[in-house]
Amino acid sequence: MIKINLLPKEVERKVAIREKKFLLSIIIILVVGGLLGLYSLKLAQYTGLKKKVKRVEKELSLLETIIKKVDEMEKSKEALAKKLEVIQSLMGSRLVYPQLFEDLARIVPSRVWLTSLVTKSESDFLTVNIEASAADNYAIADFITKLSEDDNFSKVELSNITTKKEKEEIVTKNFGVNCEYR
Secondary structure, X not given: OOOOOOOOHHHHHHHHHHHHHHHHHHHHHHHHXXXXXXXXXXXXXXXXXHHHHHHHHHHHHHHHXXXXXHHHHXXXXXXXXXXXXXXXXXXXXXXXXXXXXXXXXXXXXXXXXXXXXXXXEOOOOEEEEEEEEEOOHHHHHHHHHHHHHOOOEEEEEEOOXXXXXXXXXXXXXXXXXXXXXX
């Protein structure tokens, strides 16, 4: 069969142009629709992230207050630990002095008189400086020997001995002793 086209070419062109316009408008509508869909998707993601940021900021502020409380508690814990350490050192040294005097009362011979006793507290022992008078050198030797033999005294050192004549017949020996007491 033979096809005869009686329509003028201009009408064909108009139809072709109309079809092209229709396709172009469909493409534009699809592109705009795709862009609007993409925009709405991104907008939804943005609002979701915004909500998440607000929630995280709330958690952060809550955690910051908790951190501040923990820091305050740690500071108070350190202060209490220092106070406890001071109390324990005071309690420990409180019991040392009565024991020191009890040991000295047991050790000091009857012919030795203590004139001065100075102590200095070290980390785990006391440094003791004793000034004393004795009737004779044997009493001094007896005192130094008893100090050296006692387990609580260490590093016993005798310092200078001086002779003092109080009356014509009474002669005393003054001496010093340095030691550590544990």
